[in-house]
Amino acid sequence: MQTIDLVRVAVALVAGFFLGGIPFGIIVPRLIGGPDPRNIGSGRTGGANVSRAVGYRWAAVSGLLDVAKASVAVLLIIAIGGNDVARVAAALAAIVGHSRSPFIGFHGGRGVAPATGGVLVIAPLILAVIFPVFVIVIAVTRTSSLGSLGASLAGGVIMVVATAVIPLAPIYYVYGVGGAGLIWLFHLDNIQRLLSGKERRLGRSEPPGPAADRTADGPR
Numbered sequence: 001m002q003t004i005d006l007v008r009v010a011v012a013l014v015a016g017f018f019l020g021g022i023p024f025g026i027i028v029p030r031l032i033g034g035p036d037p038r039n040i041g042s043g044r045t046g047g048a049n050v051s052r053a054v055g056y057r058w059a060a061v062s063g064l065l066d067v068a069k070a071s072v073a074v075l076l077i078i079a080i081g082g083n084d085v086a087r088v089a090a091a092l093a094a095i096v097g098h099s100r101s102p103f104i105g106f107h108g109g110r111g112v113a114p115a116t117g118g119v120l121v122i123a124p125l126i127l128a129v130i131f132p133v134f135v136i137v138i139a140v141t142r143t144s145s146l147g148s149l150g151a152s153l154a155g156g157v158i159m160v161v162a163t164a165v166i167p168l169a170p171i172y173y174v175y176g177v178g179g180a181g182l183i184w185l186f187h188l189d190n191i192q193r194l195l196s197g198k199e200r201r202l203g204r205s206e207p208p209g210p211a212a213d214r215t216a217d218g219p220r
Contacts, residue, residue, distance in 0.1 A: 025044075034053055047059045
């Protein structure tokens, strides 16, 4: 049973939250003179909405930066000697910071990109398993939110099973359930639209401007 180093856990929570909160989905469009993604489409700051604002190439740049900021948060905690509890705290805090960024009025994306960044450092083999799930679900359904929900659920289940079977430190039960739970929490409006059949699919046209129908919100 691991002891909890409260100082490192506190550092992990603060670092994860503020690094996760860096709004690259706004910074990248602004640097290239593009529109603020909060004023179009879904109004979110993640990859799917950034692509509507400035195209897929720059959306990929902001998405990779969103992945990297969570990885950096976890690597920072590793560098200062944080144990599994602190690493998990940093990874989860980065998801929250991304979705409730303190730099843009506690708004943001859905948490998928920083969740990917955290898994990339903590459990890269699990990422190798869930990424195909993400791609296949989107390819079959043409619905990015379903890909995010399906992949996060698969990742959470695999983490819980791995924690029990290998076994891993008990904190990874929290990571498996908490990471997936946060992503599902930040997708509640998508889930409501999926249940009502109103979720927008990839490839459908959408009128520009702030008055556009904000019915699609994919991975961010």
